[in-house]
Amino acid sequence: xxxxxxxxxxxxxxxxGLLTLAYAVFGAATRRPYDRTMxxxxxxxxxxxxxxxxxxxxxxxxxxxxxxLIGHIVTMVxxxxxxxxxxxxxxxxxxxxxxYLPHVVATLVALALMVMGIMAIGRSPFAMTAR
Numbered sequence: 433x434x435x436x437x438x439x440x441x442x443x444x445x446x447x448x449g450l451l452t453l454a455y456a457v458f459g460a461a462t463r464r465p466y467d468r469t470m471x472x473x474x475x476x477x478x479x480x481x482x483x484x485x486x487x488x489x490x491x492x493x494x495x496x497x498x499x500x501l502i503g504h505i506v507t508m509v510x511x512x513x514x515x516x517x518x519x520x521x522x523x524x525x526x527x528x529x530x531x532y533l534p535h536v537v538a539t540l541v542a543l544a545l546m547v548m549g550i551m552a553i554g555r556s557p558f559a560m561t562a563r
Contacts, residue, residue: 434487434490434491434494435491435495435544438484438488439488441480441483441484441487442484442546442549444476445480445481445484445546446543446546446557447459447515448476448477448480449474449477449539449542449543449546450483450543451467451473451477452473452474452476452477452535452539453535453539453540453543455469455470456470456473456474456535456536456539457471457532457536458472459532459535460532460533460536461548464532466522466527466530466532467530470532470535471522471523473518474519474522474535474539475519475547477515477539477542478515478516478519481511481512481515481542482516484508485508485509485512488505488508495525496549500552500553500554501553502552503549503552504549504550504552504553505531505548505549506549507545507546507548508545508546508549510545511541511542511543511545511549512548514538514542514545515539515542515543516538517536517538518534518535519523520539520549521534522534522535
């Protein structure tokens with residue numbers, strides 16, 4: 433059960449990341465003032481990523497450990513940290529000092545780490561294969 437939940441939830445994580453990235457790029461390109469939608473998208477991406485980490489830990493505890501998972505675990509933990517930092521920093525900044533560019537950079541880095549983490553266990557980020 434945890435395997436299929438973890439495997440299927442990745443699509444939601446990637447979708448949330450792509451939506452966050454698209455909105456941040458749009459906001460930066462049009463030089464719009466920072467708004468609540470950006471903050472909500474970033475927090476949603478963070479929350480879904482953290483849910484994915486919790487399901488991953490449950491999966492890890494329910495199956496035998498394989499050394500091939502180390503690369504996956506390390507990249508995903510780094511991705512979860514990256515996803516968490518920018519919304520936290522933006523929340524503490526004065527409204528006039530908030531910008532979209534940190535969201536663009538952090539979301540790109542997090543998505544790249546997630547794709548590398550998925551590929552570290554021999555899967556494609558967009559293919560549904562059960563092992």
